[in-house]
Each structure stands twice: as C-alpha cells, then as structure tokens.
Amino acid sequence: MPKTVKNFNVGPSELFHGVADFLIDGLKNDDFIIPHRGPAFSEMYKNTEKAFYDFFEIPDDYSLFFTYSATEGMDILIEGVVDDSITHISNGDFGDLFSDLSKTLQKDVNLIKNIRGSRVEVDEMIVPTDVLALTANDTSTGVEYTSEDFKEIRNKFSEQLILVDATSSFGALYYDISSADAWLFSVQKNLGLPSGLGLLLVNDKIIQKAGKRQENGVNIGGHHNILSLNSFYSNYQTPSTPNIMLIQALAFVIGAYKAHFGDIYGLEKYTLEKAEYFYSMIEKIDTVSVLNTGKGKSKTTFVLDVPDGDVYDYIFSLLQGEGYSVSPGYGKFKEKNIRVANFPIHSRNDIEELFKVFHHQ
Amino acid sequence: MPKTVKNFNVGPSELFHGVADFLIDGLKNDDFIIPHRGPAFSEMYKNTEKAFYDFFEIPDDYSLFFTYSATEGMDILIEGVVDDSITHISNGDFGDLFSDLSKTLQKDVNLIKNIRGSRVEVDEMIVPTDVLALTANDTSTGVEYTSEDFKEIRNKFSEQLILVDATSSFGALYYDISSADAWLFSVQKNLGLPSGLGLLLVNDKIIQKAGKRQENGVNIGGHHNILSLNSFYSNYQTPSTPNIMLIQALAFVIGAYKAHFGDIYGLEKYTLEKAEYFYSMIEKIDTVSVLNTGKGKSKTTFVLDVPDGDVYDYIFSLLQGEGYSVSPGYGKFKEKNIRVANFPIHSRNDIEELFKVFHHQ
Structure with a gap:
C-alpha cells in the first residue's frame, strides 16, 4: 500500500x-x-x-x-x-x-x-x-x-x-x-x-x-x-x-x-468555502450522489451514496492507489456510502486533488 | 530549576x-x-x-x-x-x-x-x-x-x-x-x-x-x-x-x-532487590523513617515519615537542587511524608545516587 x-x-x-x-x-x-x-x-x-x-x-x-x-x-x-x-x-x-x-x-x-x-x-x-x-x-x-x-x-x-x-x-x-x-x-x-x-x-x-x-x-x-x-x-x-x-x-x-485562520470566523469561512466547493464538484460525478439532498447538508463530513457495490470497490481502490484515504459508510451502510472529512487540516487544494482522482475513473 | x-x-x-x-x-x-x-x-x-x-x-x-x-x-x-x-x-x-x-x-x-x-x-x-x-x-x-x-x-x-x-x-x-x-x-x-x-x-x-x-x-x-x-x-x-x-x-x-528483564520473574527480582536495598539504606538516615514498619512494606512506592516541617523542606530543596524529583505525601499528609517510586525505569544505580544526596545533608 x-x-x-x-x-x-x-x-x-x-x-x-x-x-x-x-x-x-x-x-x-x-x-x-x-x-x-x-x-x-x-x-x-x-x-x-x-x-x-x-x-x-x-x-x-x-x-x-x-x-x-x-x-x-x-x-x-x-x-x-x-x-x-x-x-x-x-x-x-x-x-x-x-x-x-x-x-x-x-x-x-x-x-x-x-x-x-x-x-x-x-x-x-x-x-x-x-x-x-x-x-x-x-x-x-x-x-x-x-x-x-x-x-x-x-x-x-x-x-x-x-x-x-x-x-x-x-x-x-x-x-x-x-x-x-x-x-x-x-x-x-x-x-x-x-x-x-x-x-x-x-x-x-x-x-x-x-x-x-x-x-x-x-x-x-x-x-x-x-x-x-x-x-x-x-x-x-x-x-x-x-x-x-x-x-x-x-x-x-x-x-x-x-496563526492559520486568525479567529473562529476565519476558520468557519475556510470550512464553508471548502464545503461549497466539494458539493458543487460532486454534482459532476455521475456514479455517486450526496445522501442528504435537503436542509442541513454537513459542512464537515460529506456522506455520499454509492448505488453499486462494484463501483464502490472501484472508487475505494482507485483512491487508495493514489494515496487517498476516505471512510466507508457507517454500520450497515458500510458498503453503500463513502464518507469524506472536511476538517481544518484539509485544504481547498487537497479537495481539488481528490476530485482529480474521482475524475480519472 | x-x-x-x-x-x-x-x-x-x-x-x-x-x-x-x-x-x-x-x-x-x-x-x-x-x-x-x-x-x-x-x-x-x-x-x-x-x-x-x-x-x-x-x-x-x-x-x-x-x-x-x-x-x-x-x-x-x-x-x-x-x-x-x-x-x-x-x-x-x-x-x-x-x-x-x-x-x-x-x-x-x-x-x-x-x-x-x-x-x-x-x-x-x-x-x-x-x-x-x-x-x-x-x-x-x-x-x-x-x-x-x-x-x-x-x-x-x-x-x-x-x-x-x-x-x-x-x-x-x-x-x-x-x-x-x-x-x-x-x-x-x-x-x-x-x-x-x-x-x-x-x-x-x-x-x-x-x-x-x-x-x-x-x-x-x-x-x-x-x-x-x-x-x-x-x-x-x-x-x-x-x-x-x-x-x-x-x-x-x-x-x-x-528485552531488559527476560520475563516477569526477572522483572520481579529486579524490583525486589532494589526495594531491599532501599529499605536497608533508609535505616541509616536519621531524619526520616519508613511509615509502615509492619508487614506488607511496599516494593514499588516507598513512603517515608518526616517528623519536622523544616527538615521536610530542606530534603525537598536538596533533592531538587541535585535534579531529583520525588513526591510529597498524599492529601493531608502532603508535608509530612516523602514518597519515592521504585518502578522498572529506576535502576539500582539511580537509587544509589539518590542516597548520595540524602547523605550530603
């Protein structure tokens, strides 16, 4: 690995x-x-x-x-x-x-x-x-x-x-x-x-x-x-x-x-901008969709629906092959969801790179 | 310090x-x-x-x-x-x-x-x-x-x-x-x-x-x-x-x-030998005595009675001055006891060095 x-x-x-x-x-x-x-x-x-x-x-x-x-x-x-x-x-x-x-x-x-x-x-x-x-x-x-x-x-x-x-x-x-x-x-x-x-x-x-x-x-x-x-x-x-x-x-x-974000408002802005970018990009990926399409879409943990088990395996191995680690679904949705964190450690550039891998599929 | x-x-x-x-x-x-x-x-x-x-x-x-x-x-x-x-x-x-x-x-x-x-x-x-x-x-x-x-x-x-x-x-x-x-x-x-x-x-x-x-x-x-x-x-x-x-x-x-002690019996032997040495040495120090003089003297934490507050302060500052750290008494016996650990990290030589400081008083 x-x-x-x-x-x-x-x-x-x-x-x-x-x-x-x-x-x-x-x-x-x-x-x-x-x-x-x-x-x-x-x-x-x-x-x-x-x-x-x-x-x-x-x-x-x-x-x-x-x-x-x-x-x-x-x-x-x-x-x-x-x-x-x-x-x-x-x-x-x-x-x-x-x-x-x-x-x-x-x-x-x-x-x-x-x-x-x-x-x-x-x-x-x-x-x-x-x-x-x-x-x-x-x-x-x-x-x-x-x-x-x-x-x-x-x-x-x-x-x-x-x-x-x-x-x-x-x-x-x-x-x-x-x-x-x-x-x-x-x-x-x-x-x-x-x-x-x-x-x-x-x-x-x-x-x-x-x-x-x-x-x-x-x-x-x-x-x-x-x-x-x-x-x-x-x-x-x-x-x-x-x-x-x-x-x-x-x-x-x-x-x-x-030092990085100035204050909590700077940090929140950083988080919100990355989340907006992520959700706008994920719309362009046909094989996955956002689980929650209504109000209260999470800004810190993105949960994606993957309808097909083969596609799920394929995406995971693709990401892993490029050195990216994401989380499986939780509990009984283990092989139905992909979960991606948007924490302060993750930069806009990190998310851009992640999408490059998604687009390679 | x-x-x-x-x-x-x-x-x-x-x-x-x-x-x-x-x-x-x-x-x-x-x-x-x-x-x-x-x-x-x-x-x-x-x-x-x-x-x-x-x-x-x-x-x-x-x-x-x-x-x-x-x-x-x-x-x-x-x-x-x-x-x-x-x-x-x-x-x-x-x-x-x-x-x-x-x-x-x-x-x-x-x-x-x-x-x-x-x-x-x-x-x-x-x-x-x-x-x-x-x-x-x-x-x-x-x-x-x-x-x-x-x-x-x-x-x-x-x-x-x-x-x-x-x-x-x-x-x-x-x-x-x-x-x-x-x-x-x-x-x-x-x-x-x-x-x-x-x-x-x-x-x-x-x-x-x-x-x-x-x-x-x-x-x-x-x-x-x-x-x-x-x-x-x-x-x-x-x-x-x-x-x-x-x-x-x-x-x-x-x-x-x-790697250090071989097995638990080797480790126990190491602990017991250090404890025996400590208790034999402490007898020679006039200003302090072991709190428990009966059965079940601890092999891993030595608790010493210090009858006089000035002596207590003196011993602590003496040890501190030489770079040794020990614990005060517990709770209400804070300034009446000195407690010394005998853990696997402590060697016989460490205890010998500690007693050199005690003897300097």
Whole structure:
C-alpha cells in the first residue's frame, strides 16, 4: 500500500500542522510527565482553558471539564441531569447512539427520528420532557444543525436543558455556546489531535440540576460525575489522572488555528468555502450522489451514496492507489456510502486533488 | 530549576527506555491515525493483548478491556457486579477512594480499615458480602499485599468476587491473576507510559454476574459497562474511540521489558532487590523513617515519615537542587511524608545516587 498522501477519514483525523512536532518536542523534553496534583498541571489546565475560551468565544459561565471521550460525555450528562425521561432528536447512527445510552441508563426516551439522510426540522420537534439531546452533525448521514438552527431551538425550548453532541463539527465552525446548556465533543476530529481526550462544556444550570438530584439521593454516576468534575475543576484539577499530553497539545493546536485562520470566523469561512466547493464538484460525478439532498447538508463530513457495490470497490481502490484515504459508510451502510472529512487540516487544494482522482475513473 | 536527572515521582512515571522514541517514530510515520472500527485497529488490540498475556502470564479465561483510567475501572466494576453491598479493605487513601466510589454509586459499604501505615491482615478480614475489593499497593501509605497474600485471600474467600486495584504495583511484580476475579490498573506507573489509558482484566464470573444483573433490569452503567466492553472486545474493538497511541505503546513497552528483564520473574527480582536495598539504606538516615514498619512494606512506592516541617523542606530543596524529583505525601499528609517510586525505569544505580544526596545533608 502506498504511503497515504492525504487522510480524509472522518475520524480519527490526520493531525493538524505542527501537532506531531509539538508532541515530539514534548516527548524529547519530558514535558508530559508532570504530577496531576501539582501546580504545573493546574497552570496548564488554566492556560488550555483560556486559549480555548478566547478562540471559540466560550462564555465565562461555562465550565470546561476534561473527559476521556465524547461518548463518556453523553454518559456523564444523562446520569447527571436526566430525571426519568429525555427527548432525543436523531438524524442518524450517532443520534441513535446518544439515545441508546439514555435507554441503557434506564431513562424513558422520547425519540424523534428522521428518514435516513433527511433532517428533523425545528417545527417537527415536540419536547414533552425537561431535557432535550441533539447531535450537531451526524457523521453517519452527513446531516447537521447550524449555529442559527441552535438559536432557533434555544428560543423554542427555553425551559428545557439542551445537550448537544458536537463531536464531528466542533473545531471547524462557530457555535453560539449559549444556545445550549451542555456541549460535548472530542479532539480527534476537527481539533486535529490524536484520540484519547474528550471535552465537556456545561453551564451553571447543568451543575445546579446535578446538585439538586444528588441532594435528593439520586445516583448521578461515579468518579466522573458532574459534581466531582466540577469540584476538582475549581482547583483546575481532574478526578483521575487525565491525558496530560493531549491537554497540553490542545492549547498548542488552538495557537496553530489562531496563526492559520486568525479567529473562529476565519476558520468557519475556510470550512464553508471548502464545503461549497466539494458539493458543487460532486454534482459532476455521475456514479455517486450526496445522501442528504435537503436542509442541513454537513459542512464537515460529506456522506455520499454509492448505488453499486462494484463501483464502490472501484472508487475505494482507485483512491487508495493514489494515496487517498476516505471512510466507508457507517454500520450497515458500510458498503453503500463513502464518507469524506472536511476538517481544518484539509485544504481547498487537497479537495481539488481528490476530485482529480474521482475524475480519472 | 535544573533539568531533572531522575524522576522518582510515584505517578505519572518517567517513561521507560525507548518509549519516547517509539512515540516519536509513530508520530513521524502517522502510525497512530488509524480508524478504530477498521481491521488494523483490531489487529493491534489483539497483538497488544498477546504480548501482555505472554509476559504477565494472564490466564486465557480473562478478558482485557481498555478503559480510560484505573479509577474508571473501579466505577465499571462496582456498577457491573455489586448488587447492594460490598466489603472494602483499605490501607490508605486509595483504598478509601475505591470505597468512596462504592458509596457514591449508592452501595452499602462494609469498610475494614487499618491504622495508618499498618496493614489489615488476612485474619482480620471478615466479609459478609458477595464482593470484596482490595488495593494491592496503597501509594499513600506504602502498604501492599503480595501475590502470596492474594492466594491466601482467594482461599479464604472462595465464594466471593474479588476485585483488585493494582494501579501502583502491576507491571513490576508477578501476580497470580487467578487469585482475583478482576484486576484494574493504569499505564502511567509501573508500565512506564504517559497517562491516559487504563486496563481492566476480568474473568467470566464477572461477565456472567453483570449479564445476570442486566437481565434482572439493573442499571450496570453506560457506554463502558462490562457487557458493552465485552461485546466490542469479541471483535477486538472498543465502545468509543480509545487512546490508540497508548495501546500501541503498551505492546512496545512489554517488548522492552522482555528485552531488559527476560520475563516477569526477572522483572520481579529486579524490583525486589532494589526495594531491599532501599529499605536497608533508609535505616541509616536519621531524619526520616519508613511509615509502615509492619508487614506488607511496599516494593514499588516507598513512603517515608518526616517528623519536622523544616527538615521536610530542606530534603525537598536538596533533592531538587541535585535534579531529583520525588513526591510529597498524599492529601493531608502532603508535608509530612516523602514518597519515592521504585518502578522498572529506576535502576539500582539511580537509587544509589539518590542516597548520595540524602547523605550530603
């Protein structure tokens, strides 16, 4: 197999420019071997948070907890704030996964689900529960809600706690964080880092709800529950030894984004222009089509329908032969879809080169 | 501050020989950017497991799950197998932490606790519950149970499920794994890797108990419960994106241990000889004494009592001035104890050099 020229997998992502060198230098200098109960760790947590809050314009009344993965963030939120029932909006397998976790944790689930590849629109959302969970970008179907959509959702459901899984889009697009009460994601997609670190942003309402539930004698989860995370966070610490390497690397990558894109609006513009180009080019390819032809076409993960198994195999081997790596479909759509990432590491030129291979077929 | 000559912190540990270079090479070659649902990941999981099982002589009827931290392993086990009540044996803060997690998860806890620095002996263990939890080595007090102790415990409590937190000793000593039903630990201590990966070894009894509880409608935890971990494990996968870098690095470090120490018995001999030397030398230092003077003096983390605050500050600055890093006491004993690690990265010569500094005082 030739060396991969460009990795368009939807996750884990190729590392952002400079990340590998940052990690290499840190390993050479023993930078990652610091005690997680010492002042150097707290300083690092604080610095990473500051860089993160400045670049992504996070309001001060949100707390940043380090989790282990996005999925763990879902567990923590469900255990922390869902009393008996929760409404889940699902536009694909990742919306389903969030909803399935609520069922596993024995909550009553009110599930509003799309027809595959289309989107549940805001006027179709009926939320009889006090918690609402959504997926910002479903990587299995390429269906997304934009920051504007979330504002509309926030206005419509002003009384509910809103939990957003933003795993596949946070880090490439601007979100008005105040549109939801909790945001969870991980670093190995649009944040261009290796896998092994999740992030969880929560506002005071989330912490208060968890506190009230614990006061009422409810089990809100083990060592990584909202209150234990919050209690250690007040000293910029974590309940257990975290991924120290990636917390440092997160501050680095935000610095790199600032240098490359200026600010979050520059980064979002970059993402949107590439997405527009991709969707305009894919129209010219006869053998594949975009799965979602309606509203909310994903800007960060493009999901293509491939009607014929032979064509599917042919495209994959063609791309592989030229050193391009893309993702198969998710789950049972493995050999029916092709998924292509549009993360900050991918340039307009990378996408142009990818289309040259498509056109060779 | 001068560059650290030797890091004797009790965790995270200094990296083992070659680990930094392995990670650097992997970063240069993009080795860590593989999809966690693809065959390359499963192959890697399988290879890491094989290396691990061979070196540490793990019986085949144990399953190896990758967790995020040792503490998470505690949560998973408590949620998975504890019905209403559990007996915890505690010889220090880490035994207390395990026990506190059971309380947080709303179990009735039967706690058998030592007097600080001594050990709960096997004949003092009265276990009226069907689950027993122990800490193999309590890093806060330097009190341990040996593999022989665990055999005795297994014989005495043949009907109970036995859960062992082996965080601070696994990787330096031989344990007869069949002496307990579950072992949990992490990689940033005696396994000489960066922080960010936990390991959980469970036998079929653990899986069956969790299965029975779930069948009975009990909540056994979210995305990382025993049954979901086991279900993905059957395909050498993980429920969420794991720390791919450290799973690869774990296989590397086991290869390095094999090359350095031959087998687990060679490694254990190395550990025991260094511990014996340390304890014989520390007797000659007037200003400090070993906290635990009874049975079960830890072989991997030495905990020293320092009666005087000025002496404490003096020793720390002396060591720091010479480039040696050691750990303060744990929690409220921060400025009363000095803790020194004896991990596989530490050589007899390193300890000799450390004592030269002690003797300079």
